[in-house]
Amino acid sequence: MSAENAIRPAGVDLVCIACPIACRLIVTASGGGDATVSGNRCPRGEAYGSEEVRAPKRILTAVVPTDSAQFPCAPVRTDRAIRRELVKSLLSELYRQRVALPVRQGQVLMEDFDGARVVFTRTLPPDEIPSVGEPRAEAEGEDQVPGLQEAL
Amino acid sequence: MIRRTIDAVVVGGGSAGLAAALRLREAGATVAMVEREPFLGGILLQCIHSGFGLQEFGEDLTGPEYAERFIRPALNAGIEMYLDATVTEIGEDATGRSVTALSRAVGVVRFSARAVVLAMGCRERNRGNVAIAGTRPAGVLTAGLAQRLVNIEGCVPGKNVVIVGSGDIGLILARRLTLVGCTVRAVVEIQSYPSGSVRNIAQCLNDYSIPLHLGHVVTRIEGRDRVEAVRVAPLQDGRPLTGREFRIPCDTVLLSVGLIPENELSRAAGVPINEGTAGPWVDADMMTGARGIFACGNVLHVHDLVDFVTEEARRCADRAAAYLKGDPREEMIPVKAGANVRSIVPNACAPGRRNVLYLRSLVVKNDALLELSAGGEKLRTKRLAHVQPSEMIRFGLEAGAIQNINSGTALEVALR
The missing domain is CATH 3.10.530.10 (CPE0013-like)
Known part of the structure; x- marks a missing residue:
């Protein structure tokens, strides 16, 4: 794990990991131990920035x-x-x-x-494929499937 | 041999194929899907990390979760599914296109289709593509293969790992391998900037103090039976500084050195390939240069975000459905990659409707200007805060935005 990000008066540079836009955040100390986040484009960035300098959290x-x-x-x-x-x-x-x-x-x-x-996060074993139109042995040979073809 | 006559055959059951097949069914087309693996979902299934679906669903999903959002509806959409089946040839017949597939369950299937959607994805560049000197021991793998081993098969490829290339796959793998108990000794990147997203540098490398050597190259792989070390040197003016070469002991080298759209099938079918993307040339209908053959997803050009693959696949399916209905095709304007643009998709625009273009920059630049011109005349500009080759640029062109271009003149897209 990397070094702790203590809030310094000059601010901490962070890269927001909330989404792929990856805003560059500056987190500065404000009164009462709170942090002020700038550079974020959405509320998730603000939440991430202020949390990251105190107790970093991750999805595992x-x-x-x-x-x-x-x-x-x-x-x-x-x-x-x-x-x-x-x-x-x-x-x-x-x-x-x-x-x-x-x-x-x-x-x-x-x-x-x-x-x-x-x-x-994954259904295992995967759900069975339903045999919709699945060619069985008797489907051998030419088989016309109706569809947009008929609209012509 | 089984013969089937159908509106559309979708080749590939990953993110692009699933979205395209579902959309074609919604439009009323009959659809067959051919997938090489015995299950649907494609590469998403091995991408167990989160970060997918923020655009598409407004949620932070893992790869398997994102895949199942499409697999479940696809199973109930009346798509003819051929899993564990490989397309061997795309040709022509009286109906339009013939597609031959080999299925483990039902043998040879020959489809007569009026449209084919290529959605085969891409494959990884390998040691041969990057020409690393040295011996040829065991323990040199591509990153995607290692990801499959760890996340699907449940094996660990080695103990002490060096990753070559700082693309997103390599970075995510560095974290993943650390979590399963491997030591990632280093990530070595030939460019002076990371090829993956800054976000992944932060959460995959910095979180675990994994060293990143930018502007460095692996000059040699050592080891007789198994990898024993790599030699790494900094680059100066494109040449390794051998005087400053150092050795990193390791037993595994993982290559994350780029992806190539998988187009052997397309080439054999006579589909013209675009040099910039290594995928098919496509017009605004996502139709390739071969009539009735469409393409979307990573087989067309390598994407960074699956959300954009989904978006592109739907657009492709909408246009394929219009083609199947016999809608008249609009006169199109060719699109050309101008200064500092490596590649652009699609390669033609339809001026009468909204177009979405994806491009890749050749340069790293802050405060860049995206410039659209035709015949030397500037049409549009857009400011971009930051561009780099590893981040795809996407922009929309409203209907009518490029109406007054003389026929025969190309729309040129440049970055300044």
């Missing part, structure tokens, strides 16, 4: 091992940012898991870690 994504040979990893995420210093301890908890498939996207793996829920 990882994969947890499963009981499946076909899909050995199930991707997960925290549904909100957790304190950066807790990333390691969450990871070691996640790596101890052995998840039984099936799992669905959004299903909760861990109800509360530092105020965040850990949820699965």
Whole structure:
């Protein structure tokens, strides 16, 4: 982890990580221990800037091992940012898991870690493809499918 | 062999293909999708990090989450799905286009289609593309392959890693490998500026104190059976300063040195390729130089954001649907990359409607001026706070904005 960003009177230069625009932020100390953020183009930048200089937080994504040979990893995420210093301890908890498939996207793996829920991000195994128009053995040969073709 | 007659075949079931197929179905077209993997979603499935969907959904999604937003509707949209199937040839027949695919489940399928949407994505540049000297030991992989190993297959490619190239994939991988217990010794970038976004430098490298060597080049890979080290030297006037070369011991070298649109199939079908993007030349209808063949997503040009892939794929599908309905095609004005512009998409504009153009800069510049001109006459300018080659520039041109250009004159887009 990088050095702490203490708020200095001259201000701290940061790159906002809230979205790919990556605004260059200047965070300066204001009265009462508060921080003033400038350079942000949206409220998320202000929230990120003032939080980053006090207690940096990050969304964590990882994969947890499963009981499946076909899909050995199930991707997960925290549904909100957790304190950066807790990333390691969450990871070691996640790596101890052995998840039984099936799992669905959004299903909760861990109800509360530092105020965040850990949820699965991918449905595994993936949903079956419905056999809409899927050619079966009897579909052998020419088969006209109606559609825009008919509008001509 | 199975024969199918259908309006459109979409080649590829990743972000571009899914968005295009859904949109074509909404327009009433019959659609077949051919995907090489046994599941839908493409490269998004291995991109388990967040940062996707901020434009499209106003939410911060991971790759698999973004993919499932399209997979679920696609499964219920009545799209004929051929997974674990590879298109081997795109040709011509009496209907328009013939598409031949090999499917593990049903064997050879030959489609007679009136439109084909190319959505095959891109592939990674490899060691051969960047010509790194040295031995050829095990442990030299592309970044995307390493990402697949870690996130899908559950293997770790090595313990001590050097990443070559500072593109977003490389930066995100540096963080990911650190989180699974590898030590990322360094990221080495030949340019004097990072090729990835500043945001990823901040949250992927700085968060974990991973050294970034800008303006440096890997001069040699060492090791007999397995990688043992790389030698790195700073560049001066495009040449490595061998006197200041240093050695970084490592067992794995990961290459994040760019992506190339995957167009073997397109080339074989006679689709003209645009030098600047390495993808097909397309007009404002996203139609390639081969009639009835459309293209969108990373097969057309490499994007930074999946949200823009979705947007482009929908526009492509809208135009393909109009083509299928037999709408008259508008007279178009060719678009040319001018000063400081590496590439531009599309390569022709339709003056009667709104156009969206994507371009890449050749230069790094603050306070740049985007300038549109035709026949030496300036039409439009727009101030851009910052441009760099790794960040795609997107801009819209309202209908009528380029109405009065003489036929035969190109619209030239330049950065000053």
